[in-house]
Amino acid sequence: MNLLLPNAHALAVLLLVLLALVLFSRDRIPLETSSLVVLAVLAVGFELFPYTGPDGRELNSVDFFQGFGHQALIAVSSLMILGQGLIRSGALEPVGRLLAASWRRSPSLSLLLTLVICATLSAFINNTPIVVMLLPILIGVALRTGTSPSSMLLPVGLISIIGGMSTTIGTSTNLLVVGVAFDMGVAQFQMFDFIVPAMIASVVALLYLWLIAPRLIPERQVPLQSSVQRLYTAQIRLEQHSAATGKTLADAIEACDGKLKVEKIQRGPGVFVTPLPDVKLKAGDRITTTNTRDNLREFAHLLGGKLYSGDVEVDDSHPLEALNQQIAEVAITPTSRLLGVRIGQARLLSRFGLRLLALHRVSSGTDNSRATGLDNTVLRSGDVLLVQSTPNKLGVLKEGSDFLVLDGSVNLPKTTKAPIALAIMASVIVVAALGILPIAISAVFGVLALLVTRCLTWKEAMSALSIQVVMIIVASLALGMALMRTGGADWLAQVFLAASFGVPGFVILGGLMLAMAALTNVVSNNAAAVIGTPIAISLAQQLMLPAEPFVLAVLFGANLSFATPMAYQTNLLVMNAGGYKFNDFVRVGLPLLFLLWLVLTATLTYAYRI
Structure with a gap:
């Protein structure tokens, strides 16, 4: 195959895509900052160097900001708020109580029940609040039974991602892929159009996470409390002969190597002096500070004062106490x-x-x-x-x-608004599933209903939104548009075909899904999905095959974010809560990734006769 270089604008966009992927994989750079950089470079670049496509349509710089009004972003944001409404109102409280009670009877069957419920809920609700709800329950089980939570938390975190693959609203990734594909002329996917291959994969994953994964995970503990000293608040009383008497507060802090953090200075009953650096310390002053036992004693020694807890001098008979702490x-x-x-x-x-x-x-x-x-x-x-x-x-x-x-307590909210929030969420899902309204519109009405019925306040609704998610979606949509309109997606599809020349269509399909899976474990899954969708559609067109299975290959591949803790936000939450190491995700997640890749490739190949 004779492969020509793309035009200058397409080449520039491809280089920007590479830069974006590098930025998105850097922990030190906030994701929202990287997204804004991508948006700004695209807008400025196409403003200074206008582009007109072969069809005569000009690609304007303002076009890249259309993502802020894209139906996928509206749906994602609305569904985040709806999920927050379920948690805040206590609509999921019965589920939490059921799981907490079941773990006391049969831990093995309870793990299976937890995985099933988590996967089911994640098909319709953002999985982050579900994982947040389940973590204290599972940690509480571990504390009561004296076992490590590591055998439970990771399987639950991973099944929540897999459950989200089942419907168009399960994850923001699904909504983005479906939305971008529709923008490119692919028939609109309905809510349950790909539930069969997703369910087959979910059953396989469920068995793996229930029976095999717990045996692969070493026992882990978060090593914090065992090696950290408690803090105590005390007063250092200066005497006439104290080394700090007559000196400034700055001198006293310097004498303590800068470690002394002064909260207040008491100079007589009910008299307090503002702890400014130039304040001169006097005999009788009481300096209030908080630190460890050893440091407090050291400060008192360096300043030549006596250590008091309340009105009692600290000694062997009256040790420091952290009351009600x-x-x-x-x-x-x-x-x-x-x-x-x-x-x-x-x-x-x-x-x-x-x-x-x-x-x-x-x-x-x-x-x-x-x-x-x-x-x-x-x-x-x-x-x-x-x-x-x-x-x-x-x-x-x-x-x-x-x-x-993470104290292991089960403190789930329970309000009279719970049935209302549950009914609103169910109505949103049913209306969208029946095709009466698009999910973006039904979800917006659902948010309005939550606010009108006071299941949520505006402050609570806004707290459910993530600026990171919003910015990465807008930047990804802008990159996807630039790839499509400049021909960069077609060129990448040709490169993919040239590399796989002569192989059957199902091998190309599997290769595309595996490439998306590899990408999503390094960078944002939303970015991988939006960049991969136009390439998938171009691949299908050049192979003269239906676009749907290739779009689904991108959708499923971008959801296979199991192999690294950075691949998905709940992975990080679970990792730190369970004390996991990076290798634990590789040990459990990588086999799961390849297992589901094989199952989903075979299922799509059979379903679409590729």
């Missing part, structure tokens, strides 16, 4: 307002009543350094923070969406 692990959720915020700017103590002890993260392992050394760390989804707080403050956290408290 407990240590807990909290995970940053994918919808948290703290995503992308530096720990030093998160105001964990003033906003949430949390004192940070340590951080556990996928890329850096366990970081048990003091919180003062973590101020510049940017928080990411799935980060597990070891914190100290009061039971009341932790109870408030459980009702919000910023943190997932």
